[in-house]
Amino acid sequence: MAEIISDLGGAEGLSEGQRQLARRCALMSVECEKLEAKSVAGEPIDLDVFGQLSDRIGRAFQRLGLRRAKRDVTPDFKTYVASKSKGDHT
Incomplete structure (x- = not known):
């Protein structure tokens, strides 16, 4: 739950409804992880x-x-060239 609240900008900025939803998300996440x-x-x-x-x-x-x-997962040029020189041809 702490990580969810952190992603939302911290507890001090949340409404009671948001805190309740965060708790429910945390509970459902735990149940998914058990499964x-x-x-x-x-x-x-x-x-x-x-x-x-x-x-x-x-x-x-x-x-x-x-x-x-979204995050950029494209390697920088130096990393790309290094991977190709090691025989990684993907």
Whole structure:
């Protein structure tokens, strides 16, 4: 929850509604992570429940104003050339 609140600019600027939504997002995120851990351990999980939780988290984040942030993942020229000289031809 602390990271969600930090992404929103800090607790002091949030309304009570935003704090409540942040708590619910944190709870749903924990439940998703529990399901993910079970899946990685080879246990079956209910993918419908996982999908519903994931969708609800996304909608709640939109309501909170959190948006997907684009970031440049293009390597700089020096890194690109170095990777090519090592035989990385992707």
